Amino acid sequence: MFQFILKRLVQAVPLLIGVSIIGFAMMHLAPGGPLAVYTLNPTITAQDIARIKQVFGLDQPMYIQYFKWAYGMFTGNWGNTFFGGRPVLDVIMERVPATFILMGSGMSLAIIIGMLIGILGAVKRYSVFDYLATTGAMVALSFPTFWFGLMTIFLFSLKLGWLPSGGMFTLGGDEGILDLLMHLILPAVVLALVLVAQWSRYTRSSFLEVINQDYIRTARSKGLTGRRILLRHAFPNALAPLVTLAGIQLPWLFSGALVTETIFGWPGMGRLFVDALTMKEYPVLMGMIMITAIAVIIGNLLADVINAMIDPRLRLEK
Protein backbone atom coordinates (compact mmCIF):
# COMPACT_ATOMS: atom_id res chain seq x y z
CA MET A 1 0.00 0.00 0.00
CA PHE A 2 2.82 2.34 0.91
CA GLN A 3 4.48 1.55 -2.41
CA PHE A 4 1.25 2.27 -4.24
CA ILE A 5 0.91 5.67 -2.61
CA LEU A 6 4.54 6.46 -3.37
CA LYS A 7 4.09 5.49 -7.01
CA ARG A 8 0.99 7.66 -7.34
CA LEU A 9 2.80 10.57 -5.72
CA VAL A 10 5.63 10.25 -8.24
CA GLN A 11 3.08 10.16 -11.04
CA ALA A 12 1.57 13.41 -9.79
CA VAL A 13 4.87 15.25 -10.14
CA PRO A 14 4.75 15.72 -13.94
CA LEU A 15 1.18 17.00 -13.55
CA LEU A 16 2.32 19.55 -10.98
CA ILE A 17 5.16 20.67 -13.25
CA GLY A 18 2.76 20.92 -16.19
CA VAL A 19 0.30 22.95 -14.14
CA SER A 20 3.06 25.31 -13.00
CA ILE A 21 4.33 25.81 -16.57
CA ILE A 22 0.84 26.66 -17.83
CA GLY A 23 0.29 28.98 -14.85
CA PHE A 24 3.60 30.72 -15.47
CA ALA A 25 2.89 31.08 -19.19
CA MET A 26 -0.52 32.58 -18.48
CA MET A 27 0.95 35.18 -16.12
CA HIS A 28 3.18 36.36 -18.96
CA LEU A 29 0.24 36.32 -21.36
CA ALA A 30 -1.48 38.98 -19.25
CA PRO A 31 -1.54 42.35 -21.01
CA GLY A 32 1.58 44.15 -19.81
CA GLY A 33 2.86 40.97 -18.21
CA PRO A 34 3.44 40.74 -14.46
CA LEU A 35 4.12 44.49 -14.31
CA ALA A 36 0.79 45.53 -15.80
CA VAL A 37 -0.23 47.44 -12.71
CA TYR A 38 2.91 49.62 -12.78
CA THR A 39 2.60 50.47 -16.46
CA LEU A 40 -0.93 51.69 -15.76
CA ASN A 41 0.35 54.13 -13.13
CA PRO A 42 1.15 57.49 -14.82
CA THR A 43 3.63 58.63 -12.16
CA ILE A 44 5.97 55.75 -12.90
CA THR A 45 8.49 56.43 -15.68
CA ALA A 46 10.13 54.03 -18.10
CA GLN A 47 13.31 54.13 -16.01
CA ASP A 48 11.34 53.11 -12.94
CA ILE A 49 9.88 50.18 -14.88
CA ALA A 50 13.35 49.09 -15.94
CA ARG A 51 14.51 49.29 -12.34
CA ILE A 52 11.51 47.33 -11.06
CA LYS A 53 12.16 44.75 -13.75
CA GLN A 54 15.70 44.37 -12.48
CA VAL A 55 14.59 44.16 -8.86
CA PHE A 56 12.05 41.46 -9.67
CA GLY A 57 14.51 39.70 -11.98
CA LEU A 58 12.27 40.15 -15.01
CA ASP A 59 15.27 41.01 -17.21
CA GLN A 60 16.63 37.51 -16.77
CA PRO A 61 16.07 34.62 -19.20
CA MET A 62 12.62 33.01 -19.11
CA TYR A 63 13.73 29.68 -17.66
CA ILE A 64 15.53 31.33 -14.73
CA GLN A 65 12.44 33.42 -14.06
CA TYR A 66 10.37 30.26 -14.16
CA PHE A 67 12.56 28.44 -11.67
CA LYS A 68 12.56 31.42 -9.33
CA TRP A 69 8.80 31.67 -9.57
CA ALA A 70 8.31 27.93 -9.09
CA TYR A 71 10.61 28.02 -6.08
CA GLY A 72 8.55 30.85 -4.62
CA MET A 73 5.36 28.88 -5.21
CA PHE A 74 6.88 25.84 -3.54
CA THR A 75 8.03 27.75 -0.47
CA GLY A 76 4.75 29.59 -0.03
CA ASN A 77 5.97 32.94 -1.33
CA TRP A 78 3.20 33.69 -3.81
CA GLY A 79 3.85 37.42 -4.13
CA ASN A 80 1.81 40.35 -2.84
CA THR A 81 -1.45 41.87 -3.98
CA PHE A 82 -1.19 45.00 -6.13
CA PHE A 83 -3.62 46.87 -3.93
CA GLY A 84 -2.80 46.66 -0.25
CA GLY A 85 0.37 44.64 -0.73
CA ARG A 86 -0.81 41.68 1.34
CA PRO A 87 0.67 38.22 0.74
CA VAL A 88 -1.42 36.46 -1.92
CA LEU A 89 -1.42 33.15 -0.07
CA ASP A 90 -2.92 34.79 3.04
CA VAL A 91 -5.62 36.52 1.01
CA ILE A 92 -6.62 33.23 -0.61
CA MET A 93 -6.37 31.13 2.53
CA GLU A 94 -8.77 33.30 4.52
CA ARG A 95 -11.42 32.51 1.88
CA VAL A 96 -10.92 28.75 1.98
CA PRO A 97 -13.20 27.97 4.98
CA ALA A 98 -16.28 29.60 3.42
CA THR A 99 -15.76 27.78 0.12
CA PHE A 100 -15.06 24.56 1.98
CA ILE A 101 -18.37 24.80 3.85
CA LEU A 102 -20.26 25.47 0.63
CA MET A 103 -18.54 22.81 -1.46
CA GLY A 104 -18.65 20.25 1.32
CA SER A 105 -22.36 20.65 1.97
CA GLY A 106 -23.20 20.77 -1.75
CA MET A 107 -21.19 17.64 -2.39
CA SER A 108 -22.65 15.75 0.61
CA LEU A 109 -26.18 16.63 -0.47
CA ALA A 110 -25.42 15.51 -4.00
CA ILE A 111 -23.82 12.22 -2.95
CA ILE A 112 -26.67 11.21 -0.64
CA ILE A 113 -29.53 12.15 -2.97
CA GLY A 114 -27.75 11.16 -6.16
CA MET A 115 -26.74 7.74 -4.88
CA LEU A 116 -30.25 7.01 -3.61
CA ILE A 117 -31.76 7.91 -6.97
CA GLY A 118 -29.09 5.95 -8.82
CA ILE A 119 -29.48 2.77 -6.74
CA LEU A 120 -33.28 2.87 -6.98
CA GLY A 121 -33.00 3.42 -10.73
CA ALA A 122 -30.64 0.46 -11.14
CA VAL A 123 -32.78 -1.87 -9.03
CA LYS A 124 -36.01 -0.86 -10.73
CA ARG A 125 -34.50 -0.58 -14.19
CA TYR A 126 -36.84 0.59 -16.96
CA SER A 127 -39.53 1.51 -14.43
CA VAL A 128 -41.35 4.83 -14.53
CA PHE A 129 -39.11 6.07 -11.72
CA ASP A 130 -35.98 5.07 -13.63
CA TYR A 131 -37.21 6.79 -16.76
CA LEU A 132 -38.09 9.98 -14.88
CA ALA A 133 -34.77 9.92 -13.01
CA THR A 134 -32.58 9.49 -16.09
CA THR A 135 -34.53 12.11 -18.00
CA GLY A 136 -34.56 14.44 -15.01
CA ALA A 137 -30.79 14.06 -14.65
CA MET A 138 -30.33 15.13 -18.25
CA VAL A 139 -32.57 18.16 -17.69
CA ALA A 140 -30.68 19.08 -14.50
CA LEU A 141 -27.36 18.84 -16.35
CA SER A 142 -28.67 21.42 -18.81
CA PHE A 143 -29.47 24.08 -16.21
CA PRO A 144 -27.12 27.06 -16.12
CA THR A 145 -26.13 27.08 -12.43
CA PHE A 146 -26.26 30.87 -12.14
CA TRP A 147 -29.76 31.04 -13.58
CA PHE A 148 -31.02 28.29 -11.31
CA GLY A 149 -29.54 30.33 -8.44
CA LEU A 150 -31.35 33.47 -9.60
CA MET A 151 -34.62 31.57 -9.81
CA THR A 152 -34.29 30.13 -6.29
CA ILE A 153 -33.57 33.62 -4.92
CA PHE A 154 -36.59 34.94 -6.78
CA LEU A 155 -38.88 32.23 -5.46
CA PHE A 156 -37.64 31.50 -1.93
CA SER A 157 -36.32 34.91 -0.88
CA LEU A 158 -38.27 37.51 -2.80
CA LYS A 159 -41.66 35.86 -3.25
CA LEU A 160 -41.92 33.51 -0.28
CA GLY A 161 -39.45 35.22 2.04
CA TRP A 162 -38.40 31.91 3.58
CA LEU A 163 -34.66 32.19 3.16
CA PRO A 164 -32.07 34.99 2.97
CA SER A 165 -31.02 35.98 -0.55
CA GLY A 166 -27.30 36.16 0.02
CA GLY A 167 -24.29 36.46 2.27
CA MET A 168 -23.07 34.04 4.89
CA PHE A 169 -24.52 35.70 8.00
CA THR A 170 -27.20 38.27 8.76
CA LEU A 171 -25.60 41.69 9.10
CA GLY A 172 -25.28 42.58 12.77
CA GLY A 173 -26.56 39.16 13.80
CA ASP A 174 -24.99 36.76 16.27
CA GLU A 175 -23.29 34.78 13.47
CA GLY A 176 -24.59 31.58 15.01
CA ILE A 177 -24.78 28.16 13.41
CA LEU A 178 -28.51 28.46 12.72
CA ASP A 179 -27.98 31.73 10.89
CA LEU A 180 -25.24 30.11 8.82
CA LEU A 181 -27.46 27.15 7.95
CA MET A 182 -30.27 29.42 6.80
CA HIS A 183 -27.84 31.21 4.51
CA LEU A 184 -26.31 27.95 3.35
CA ILE A 185 -29.47 26.15 2.17
CA LEU A 186 -30.01 27.92 -1.16
CA PRO A 187 -26.40 28.05 -2.39
CA ALA A 188 -25.76 24.44 -1.34
CA VAL A 189 -28.86 23.20 -3.17
CA VAL A 190 -28.01 25.23 -6.26
CA LEU A 191 -24.46 23.88 -6.29
CA ALA A 192 -25.72 20.35 -5.71
CA LEU A 193 -28.21 20.26 -8.59
CA VAL A 194 -25.77 19.36 -11.37
CA LEU A 195 -23.80 17.10 -9.04
CA VAL A 196 -26.95 15.14 -8.10
CA ALA A 197 -27.56 14.51 -11.78
CA GLN A 198 -24.02 13.22 -12.29
CA TRP A 199 -24.08 11.07 -9.17
CA SER A 200 -27.39 9.44 -10.00
CA ARG A 201 -26.23 8.64 -13.54
CA TYR A 202 -22.91 7.19 -12.42
CA THR A 203 -24.38 5.28 -9.50
CA ARG A 204 -27.03 3.77 -11.74
CA SER A 205 -24.61 2.54 -14.38
CA SER A 206 -22.06 1.42 -11.81
CA PHE A 207 -24.70 -0.66 -10.01
CA LEU A 208 -26.09 -2.07 -13.24
CA GLU A 209 -22.61 -3.28 -14.12
CA VAL A 210 -22.15 -4.97 -10.75
CA ILE A 211 -25.66 -6.40 -10.44
CA ASN A 212 -25.24 -8.50 -13.58
CA GLN A 213 -22.13 -10.27 -12.36
CA ASP A 214 -21.88 -13.91 -11.40
CA TYR A 215 -21.22 -13.49 -7.70
CA ILE A 216 -24.43 -11.51 -7.31
CA ARG A 217 -26.31 -14.34 -8.96
CA THR A 218 -24.55 -16.73 -6.59
CA ALA A 219 -25.61 -14.62 -3.63
CA ARG A 220 -29.14 -14.58 -4.91
CA SER A 221 -29.19 -18.35 -5.43
CA LYS A 222 -27.98 -18.78 -1.85
CA GLY A 223 -31.28 -17.19 -0.93
CA LEU A 224 -29.98 -13.94 0.52
CA THR A 225 -32.42 -11.06 0.75
CA GLY A 226 -32.37 -8.32 -1.86
CA ARG A 227 -31.32 -5.69 0.63
CA ARG A 228 -28.43 -7.76 1.96
CA ILE A 229 -27.16 -8.43 -1.54
CA LEU A 230 -27.42 -4.77 -2.38
CA LEU A 231 -25.63 -3.49 0.71
CA ARG A 232 -23.07 -6.22 1.41
CA HIS A 233 -22.28 -7.55 -2.04
CA ALA A 234 -23.06 -4.95 -4.66
CA PHE A 235 -22.38 -1.70 -2.82
CA PRO A 236 -18.65 -2.08 -2.05
CA ASN A 237 -17.90 -3.11 -5.62
CA ALA A 238 -19.99 -0.37 -7.17
CA LEU A 239 -18.23 2.18 -5.00
CA ALA A 240 -14.87 2.33 -6.78
CA PRO A 241 -15.97 4.23 -9.90
CA LEU A 242 -17.95 6.58 -7.67
CA VAL A 243 -14.88 7.50 -5.61
CA THR A 244 -13.15 8.24 -8.90
CA LEU A 245 -16.11 10.41 -9.86
CA ALA A 246 -15.69 12.48 -6.72
CA GLY A 247 -12.13 13.23 -7.85
CA ILE A 248 -13.15 14.03 -11.42
CA GLN A 249 -15.89 16.35 -10.20
CA LEU A 250 -13.53 18.64 -8.32
CA PRO A 251 -12.78 21.03 -11.20
CA TRP A 252 -16.48 21.34 -11.87
CA LEU A 253 -17.13 21.84 -8.18
CA PHE A 254 -14.76 24.81 -8.12
CA SER A 255 -16.36 26.29 -11.24
CA GLY A 256 -19.82 25.76 -9.80
CA ALA A 257 -18.78 27.28 -6.48
CA LEU A 258 -17.44 30.35 -8.28
CA VAL A 259 -20.77 30.96 -9.99
CA THR A 260 -22.83 30.13 -6.90
CA GLU A 261 -20.74 32.38 -4.66
CA THR A 262 -21.13 35.25 -7.11
CA ILE A 263 -24.91 34.93 -7.18
CA PHE A 264 -25.31 34.55 -3.44
CA GLY A 265 -22.56 36.90 -2.31
CA TRP A 266 -20.93 34.02 -0.46
CA PRO A 267 -17.53 35.23 0.81
CA GLY A 268 -15.46 32.36 -0.57
CA MET A 269 -12.71 31.76 -3.10
CA GLY A 270 -14.94 32.07 -6.14
CA ARG A 271 -16.11 35.47 -5.01
CA LEU A 272 -12.49 36.48 -4.42
CA PHE A 273 -11.66 35.36 -7.94
CA VAL A 274 -14.39 37.45 -9.53
CA ASP A 275 -13.41 40.47 -7.41
CA ALA A 276 -9.75 40.00 -8.34
CA LEU A 277 -10.80 39.88 -11.96
CA THR A 278 -12.48 43.30 -11.81
CA MET A 279 -9.51 44.77 -9.90
CA LYS A 280 -7.04 43.17 -12.35
CA GLU A 281 -5.23 41.58 -9.40
CA TYR A 282 -3.17 39.21 -11.51
CA PRO A 283 -1.13 37.74 -8.61
CA VAL A 284 -4.36 36.70 -6.86
CA LEU A 285 -5.84 35.30 -10.07
CA MET A 286 -2.73 33.25 -10.78
CA GLY A 287 -2.60 32.09 -7.19
CA MET A 288 -6.22 30.97 -7.41
CA ILE A 289 -5.65 29.15 -10.70
CA MET A 290 -2.67 27.35 -9.17
CA ILE A 291 -4.39 26.50 -5.91
CA THR A 292 -7.47 25.04 -7.61
CA ALA A 293 -5.33 22.98 -10.00
CA ILE A 294 -3.23 21.66 -7.11
CA ALA A 295 -6.40 20.85 -5.17
CA VAL A 296 -7.67 18.88 -8.17
CA ILE A 297 -4.42 16.91 -8.39
CA ILE A 298 -4.56 16.13 -4.67
CA GLY A 299 -8.24 15.22 -4.92
CA ASN A 300 -7.60 12.74 -7.70
CA LEU A 301 -4.66 11.31 -5.79
CA LEU A 302 -6.85 10.82 -2.73
CA ALA A 303 -9.53 9.16 -4.86
CA ASP A 304 -6.93 6.73 -6.20
CA VAL A 305 -5.65 5.91 -2.74
CA ILE A 306 -9.16 5.37 -1.35
CA ASN A 307 -9.95 3.13 -4.29
CA ALA A 308 -6.82 1.10 -3.62
CA MET A 309 -7.91 0.70 -0.03
CA ILE A 310 -11.33 -0.57 -1.14
CA ASP A 311 -10.03 -2.79 -3.91
CA PRO A 312 -6.69 -4.57 -3.31
CA ARG A 313 -6.40 -5.48 -6.99
CA LEU A 314 -5.79 -1.83 -7.87
CA ARG A 315 -2.66 -1.71 -5.72
CA LEU A 316 -0.90 -4.10 -8.07
CA GLU A 317 -1.91 -2.25 -11.19
CA LYS A 318 0.74 -0.29 -12.99
Place this chain on the structure above:
Amino acid sequence: MRKKSSADFGLDEDKVVESSAMLEGPSGVSPDALSHYYETQLRRIWRRFLQHRLAVAGGCVVIVLLLTAVLADIVSPHDPLALDTKLRFIPPLSNPQFILGTDEMGRDLLSRLLHGGRISLVVGMAAMFATIVTGLAIGVIAGFYGGRVDSILMRFTDTVLCFPQVFLLLVLAAFITPTVVSIALIIGFTSWMEVARIIRAQIQYVKEQEFVQAAFALGASGRRIMLRELLPNAISPVLVSATLNVANAVLMESYISFLGYGIQPPLASWGNMLTNAQSYFDLAPWLAIFPGVMITLTVMSFNFLGDGLRDALDPRVGM
Protein backbone atom coordinates in the same frame (compact mmCIF):
# COMPACT_ATOMS: atom_id res chain seq x y z
CA MET B 1 -5.67 8.50 -13.13
CA ARG B 2 -9.23 8.80 -14.29
CA LYS B 3 -11.67 6.31 -15.58
CA LYS B 4 -13.85 6.98 -18.54
CA SER B 5 -17.44 7.74 -17.89
CA SER B 6 -19.80 4.86 -17.99
CA ALA B 7 -22.91 6.79 -17.19
CA ASP B 8 -25.39 5.84 -19.78
CA PHE B 9 -28.72 4.45 -20.49
CA GLY B 10 -29.01 0.70 -20.50
CA LEU B 11 -27.24 -1.17 -23.23
CA ASP B 12 -28.95 -3.93 -25.09
CA GLU B 13 -27.04 -6.99 -26.15
CA ASP B 14 -28.44 -6.91 -29.68
CA LYS B 15 -27.34 -3.31 -30.16
CA VAL B 16 -23.75 -4.17 -29.29
CA VAL B 17 -23.70 -7.05 -31.74
CA GLU B 18 -25.25 -4.89 -34.41
CA SER B 19 -22.71 -2.13 -33.98
CA SER B 20 -19.62 -4.30 -33.98
CA ALA B 21 -20.79 -5.79 -37.25
CA MET B 22 -21.18 -2.26 -38.53
CA LEU B 23 -17.69 -1.21 -37.56
CA GLU B 24 -15.89 -4.11 -39.12
CA GLY B 25 -17.87 -4.02 -42.31
CA PRO B 26 -18.21 -6.88 -44.75
CA SER B 27 -15.18 -8.19 -46.59
CA GLY B 28 -14.96 -9.49 -50.13
CA VAL B 29 -18.28 -8.27 -51.44
CA SER B 30 -19.09 -6.44 -54.66
CA PRO B 31 -19.34 -2.61 -54.58
CA ASP B 32 -23.04 -2.90 -55.31
CA ALA B 33 -23.68 -5.09 -52.32
CA LEU B 34 -21.44 -2.81 -50.28
CA SER B 35 -23.44 0.33 -51.04
CA HIS B 36 -26.59 -1.62 -50.23
CA TYR B 37 -24.99 -2.71 -46.96
CA TYR B 38 -24.19 0.85 -45.92
CA GLU B 39 -27.61 2.05 -46.97
CA THR B 40 -29.26 -0.45 -44.65
CA GLN B 41 -26.78 0.57 -41.97
CA LEU B 42 -27.87 4.20 -42.30
CA ARG B 43 -31.48 3.15 -42.23
CA ARG B 44 -30.86 1.09 -39.11
CA ILE B 45 -29.13 4.01 -37.42
CA TRP B 46 -32.02 6.26 -38.38
CA ARG B 47 -34.54 3.79 -37.01
CA ARG B 48 -32.66 3.50 -33.75
CA PHE B 49 -32.50 7.29 -33.51
CA LEU B 50 -36.24 7.62 -34.08
CA GLN B 51 -36.88 5.26 -31.16
CA HIS B 52 -35.23 7.76 -28.87
CA ARG B 53 -38.21 10.10 -28.59
CA LEU B 54 -36.49 12.76 -26.49
CA ALA B 55 -33.62 12.89 -28.97
CA VAL B 56 -36.07 13.43 -31.81
CA ALA B 57 -37.76 16.19 -29.82
CA GLY B 58 -34.33 17.69 -29.09
CA GLY B 59 -33.46 17.56 -32.77
CA CYS B 60 -36.68 19.35 -33.72
CA VAL B 61 -36.06 22.10 -31.16
CA VAL B 62 -32.48 22.49 -32.42
CA ILE B 63 -33.76 22.91 -35.98
CA VAL B 64 -36.29 25.54 -34.88
CA LEU B 65 -33.63 27.37 -32.85
CA LEU B 66 -31.20 27.37 -35.77
CA LEU B 67 -33.93 28.66 -38.10
CA THR B 68 -34.87 31.51 -35.77
CA ALA B 69 -31.19 32.37 -35.39
CA VAL B 70 -30.70 32.54 -39.14
CA LEU B 71 -33.95 34.45 -39.69
CA ALA B 72 -33.64 36.64 -36.58
CA ASP B 73 -33.67 39.85 -38.64
CA ILE B 74 -36.85 38.83 -40.47
CA VAL B 75 -38.89 37.36 -37.64
CA SER B 76 -38.00 39.98 -35.01
CA PRO B 77 -40.86 42.42 -34.55
CA HIS B 78 -38.49 45.23 -33.53
CA ASP B 79 -34.89 46.36 -33.72
CA PRO B 80 -33.24 44.65 -30.72
CA LEU B 81 -31.20 47.79 -30.00
CA ALA B 82 -33.99 50.38 -30.38
CA LEU B 83 -34.35 52.21 -27.06
CA ASP B 84 -37.46 53.95 -25.90
CA THR B 85 -37.45 55.14 -22.30
CA LYS B 86 -41.21 55.68 -22.41
CA LEU B 87 -41.72 51.95 -22.97
CA ARG B 88 -39.64 50.56 -20.10
CA PHE B 89 -40.65 47.42 -18.19
CA ILE B 90 -43.77 46.52 -20.15
CA PRO B 91 -44.86 43.12 -18.75
CA PRO B 92 -45.26 40.17 -21.13
CA LEU B 93 -48.61 39.61 -22.85
CA SER B 94 -49.89 43.06 -21.89
CA ASN B 95 -49.04 44.91 -25.07
CA PRO B 96 -49.63 43.24 -28.48
CA GLN B 97 -46.65 45.15 -29.87
CA PHE B 98 -44.27 43.70 -27.30
CA ILE B 99 -45.42 40.13 -26.72
CA LEU B 100 -42.69 39.23 -24.21
CA GLY B 101 -42.47 42.73 -22.77
CA THR B 102 -39.59 45.21 -22.70
CA ASP B 103 -36.43 45.61 -20.63
CA GLU B 104 -34.99 48.43 -18.52
CA MET B 105 -34.22 50.49 -21.61
CA GLY B 106 -37.51 49.85 -23.37
CA ARG B 107 -36.06 47.34 -25.82
CA ASP B 108 -38.32 44.57 -27.10
CA LEU B 109 -37.45 41.37 -25.21
CA LEU B 110 -38.57 38.98 -27.95
CA SER B 111 -36.34 40.66 -30.53
CA ARG B 112 -33.44 40.63 -28.11
CA LEU B 113 -34.00 36.94 -27.34
CA LEU B 114 -33.96 36.10 -31.05
CA HIS B 115 -30.80 38.09 -31.73
CA GLY B 116 -29.18 36.95 -28.50
CA GLY B 117 -29.92 33.40 -29.53
CA ARG B 118 -28.14 33.99 -32.80
CA ILE B 119 -25.03 35.17 -30.95
CA SER B 120 -25.17 32.36 -28.40
CA LEU B 121 -25.60 29.71 -31.10
CA VAL B 122 -22.86 31.16 -33.30
CA VAL B 123 -20.48 31.17 -30.33
CA GLY B 124 -21.62 27.65 -29.42
CA MET B 125 -21.09 26.31 -32.93
CA ALA B 126 -17.76 28.05 -33.46
CA ALA B 127 -16.50 26.92 -30.07
CA MET B 128 -17.60 23.37 -30.88
CA PHE B 129 -15.64 23.58 -34.12
CA ALA B 130 -12.51 24.76 -32.29
CA THR B 131 -12.98 22.03 -29.68
CA ILE B 132 -13.38 19.28 -32.27
CA VAL B 133 -10.46 20.42 -34.44
CA THR B 134 -8.10 20.66 -31.46
CA GLY B 135 -9.33 17.46 -29.84
CA LEU B 136 -9.23 15.56 -33.13
CA ALA B 137 -5.70 16.70 -33.94
CA ILE B 138 -4.34 15.77 -30.53
CA GLY B 139 -6.34 12.55 -30.26
CA VAL B 140 -5.43 11.25 -33.73
CA ILE B 141 -1.73 12.10 -33.40
CA ALA B 142 -1.48 10.61 -29.91
CA GLY B 143 -3.41 7.49 -30.85
CA PHE B 144 -1.57 6.95 -34.13
CA TYR B 145 2.03 7.52 -33.08
CA GLY B 146 1.77 6.13 -29.55
CA GLY B 147 4.95 5.94 -27.47
CA ARG B 148 6.56 9.16 -26.38
CA VAL B 149 4.36 11.44 -28.53
CA ASP B 150 1.30 9.83 -26.99
CA SER B 151 2.51 10.16 -23.41
CA ILE B 152 3.55 13.81 -23.84
CA LEU B 153 0.22 14.76 -25.46
CA MET B 154 -1.79 12.84 -22.89
CA ARG B 155 0.12 14.34 -19.95
CA PHE B 156 -0.62 17.72 -21.48
CA THR B 157 -4.30 16.78 -21.72
CA ASP B 158 -4.31 15.64 -18.08
CA THR B 159 -2.66 18.90 -17.07
CA VAL B 160 -5.21 21.13 -18.75
CA LEU B 161 -7.98 19.02 -17.19
CA CYS B 162 -6.69 19.99 -13.73
CA PHE B 163 -7.83 23.59 -14.21
CA PRO B 164 -11.49 24.37 -13.49
CA GLN B 165 -12.86 25.50 -16.85
CA VAL B 166 -14.72 28.59 -15.66
CA PHE B 167 -11.57 29.88 -13.89
CA LEU B 168 -9.44 29.41 -17.00
CA LEU B 169 -12.10 30.96 -19.21
CA LEU B 170 -12.51 34.04 -17.05
CA VAL B 171 -8.77 34.70 -16.86
CA LEU B 172 -8.33 34.25 -20.60
CA ALA B 173 -11.41 36.37 -21.30
CA ALA B 174 -9.98 39.14 -19.12
CA PHE B 175 -6.74 39.05 -21.13
CA ILE B 176 -8.27 39.35 -24.57
CA THR B 177 -10.66 41.72 -26.30
CA PRO B 178 -13.98 39.92 -26.13
CA THR B 179 -15.53 39.35 -29.55
CA VAL B 180 -17.71 36.55 -30.85
CA VAL B 181 -14.68 34.85 -32.41
CA SER B 182 -12.28 35.26 -29.49
CA ILE B 183 -14.86 34.03 -26.97
CA ALA B 184 -15.56 31.00 -29.16
CA LEU B 185 -11.84 30.28 -29.46
CA ILE B 186 -11.10 30.40 -25.73
CA ILE B 187 -14.10 28.17 -25.02
CA GLY B 188 -12.75 25.76 -27.64
CA PHE B 189 -9.24 25.81 -26.21
CA THR B 190 -10.49 25.02 -22.71
CA SER B 191 -12.82 22.13 -23.61
CA TRP B 192 -11.05 19.89 -26.16
CA MET B 193 -9.61 17.41 -23.63
CA GLU B 194 -12.52 14.99 -23.42
CA VAL B 195 -12.72 14.84 -27.22
CA ALA B 196 -9.00 14.15 -27.49
CA ARG B 197 -9.29 11.23 -25.07
CA ILE B 198 -12.30 9.69 -26.80
CA ILE B 199 -10.70 10.02 -30.26
CA ARG B 200 -7.39 8.62 -29.03
CA ALA B 201 -9.11 5.53 -27.65
CA GLN B 202 -11.05 5.09 -30.88
CA ILE B 203 -7.91 5.48 -33.03
CA GLN B 204 -6.01 3.00 -30.89
CA TYR B 205 -8.83 0.52 -31.43
CA VAL B 206 -9.17 1.08 -35.18
CA LYS B 207 -5.40 1.01 -35.69
CA GLU B 208 -5.32 -2.65 -34.71
CA GLN B 209 -8.02 -3.60 -37.23
CA GLU B 210 -7.03 -5.66 -40.26
CA PHE B 211 -7.80 -3.08 -42.91
CA VAL B 212 -5.43 -0.59 -41.29
CA GLN B 213 -2.77 -3.25 -40.89
CA ALA B 214 -3.26 -3.98 -44.56
CA ALA B 215 -2.73 -0.32 -45.42
CA PHE B 216 0.48 -0.39 -43.37
CA ALA B 217 1.60 -3.52 -45.21
CA LEU B 218 0.91 -1.85 -48.56
CA GLY B 219 3.30 0.91 -47.55
CA ALA B 220 0.80 3.73 -47.17
CA SER B 221 2.23 6.86 -45.54
CA GLY B 222 1.39 7.74 -41.96
CA ARG B 223 -0.53 10.80 -43.05
CA ARG B 224 -2.57 8.83 -45.55
CA ILE B 225 -3.47 6.23 -42.97
CA MET B 226 -4.44 8.90 -40.48
CA LEU B 227 -6.60 10.86 -42.89
CA ARG B 228 -8.02 8.10 -45.08
CA GLU B 229 -8.27 5.08 -42.81
CA LEU B 230 -8.44 6.26 -39.21
CA LEU B 231 -10.31 9.56 -39.38
CA PRO B 232 -13.41 8.26 -41.24
CA ASN B 233 -13.75 5.57 -38.58
CA ALA B 234 -13.82 8.16 -35.84
CA ILE B 235 -16.82 9.96 -37.30
CA SER B 236 -19.43 8.51 -34.94
CA PRO B 237 -17.75 9.60 -31.69
CA VAL B 238 -16.88 12.96 -33.26
CA LEU B 239 -20.50 13.56 -34.23
CA VAL B 240 -21.69 12.73 -30.73
CA SER B 241 -19.00 14.84 -29.06
CA ALA B 242 -19.72 17.73 -31.39
CA THR B 243 -23.39 17.78 -30.46
CA LEU B 244 -22.72 17.54 -26.72
CA ASN B 245 -20.02 20.19 -27.07
CA VAL B 246 -22.41 22.73 -28.55
CA ALA B 247 -24.45 22.29 -25.37
CA ASN B 248 -21.42 22.84 -23.17
CA ALA B 249 -20.20 25.82 -25.21
CA VAL B 250 -23.58 27.56 -25.05
CA LEU B 251 -23.52 27.01 -21.30
CA MET B 252 -19.96 28.35 -20.94
CA GLU B 253 -20.72 31.39 -23.07
CA SER B 254 -23.68 32.18 -20.84
CA TYR B 255 -21.51 31.82 -17.70
CA ILE B 256 -18.80 34.24 -18.78
CA SER B 257 -21.18 36.66 -20.49
CA PHE B 258 -23.31 36.71 -17.35
CA LEU B 259 -20.24 37.59 -15.29
CA GLY B 260 -19.47 40.39 -17.74
CA TYR B 261 -16.42 38.97 -19.51
CA GLY B 262 -18.07 37.45 -22.55
CA ILE B 263 -20.20 39.07 -25.22
CA GLN B 264 -20.34 42.80 -24.47
CA PRO B 265 -23.49 44.94 -24.48
CA PRO B 266 -25.22 46.43 -26.41
CA LEU B 267 -24.81 43.19 -28.40
CA ALA B 268 -27.23 40.76 -26.78
CA SER B 269 -26.45 37.19 -25.80
CA TRP B 270 -28.62 35.07 -23.53
CA GLY B 271 -25.88 35.22 -20.91
CA ASN B 272 -25.41 38.97 -20.78
CA MET B 273 -29.18 39.60 -20.88
CA LEU B 274 -29.19 38.06 -17.40
CA THR B 275 -26.39 40.26 -16.05
CA ASN B 276 -28.67 43.07 -14.92
CA ALA B 277 -31.75 40.95 -14.42
CA GLN B 278 -31.01 40.43 -10.72
CA SER B 279 -31.31 44.19 -10.07
CA TYR B 280 -34.82 44.30 -11.54
CA PHE B 281 -36.15 41.14 -9.92
CA ASP B 282 -39.02 42.86 -8.15
CA LEU B 283 -39.94 45.14 -11.01
CA ALA B 284 -39.49 42.83 -13.98
CA PRO B 285 -38.96 39.14 -13.18
CA TRP B 286 -39.59 38.21 -16.82
CA LEU B 287 -36.20 39.70 -17.72
CA ALA B 288 -34.57 37.01 -15.59
CA ILE B 289 -36.88 34.17 -16.62
CA PHE B 290 -36.95 34.15 -20.42
CA PRO B 291 -33.21 34.21 -21.28
CA GLY B 292 -32.58 31.44 -18.74
CA VAL B 293 -35.40 29.35 -20.18
CA MET B 294 -33.86 29.75 -23.63
CA ILE B 295 -30.39 28.69 -22.43
CA THR B 296 -31.81 25.67 -20.63
CA LEU B 297 -33.97 24.69 -23.60
CA THR B 298 -31.05 24.97 -26.02
CA VAL B 299 -28.56 23.11 -23.85
CA MET B 300 -31.13 20.42 -23.08
CA SER B 301 -32.04 19.91 -26.74
CA PHE B 302 -28.41 19.50 -27.79
CA ASN B 303 -27.81 17.15 -24.86
CA PHE B 304 -30.77 14.93 -25.73
CA LEU B 305 -29.83 15.02 -29.41
CA GLY B 306 -26.26 14.01 -28.63
CA ASP B 307 -27.43 11.27 -26.32
CA GLY B 308 -29.77 9.84 -28.93
CA LEU B 309 -27.06 10.01 -31.60
CA ARG B 310 -24.72 8.10 -29.31
CA ASP B 311 -27.25 5.33 -28.83
CA ALA B 312 -28.08 5.22 -32.52
CA LEU B 313 -24.57 5.39 -33.96
CA ASP B 314 -22.55 3.25 -31.66
CA PRO B 315 -23.85 2.13 -28.30
CA ARG B 316 -20.34 1.31 -27.13
CA VAL B 317 -19.09 4.91 -27.24
CA GLY B 318 -19.13 6.35 -23.79
CA MET B 319 -18.87 2.95 -22.14
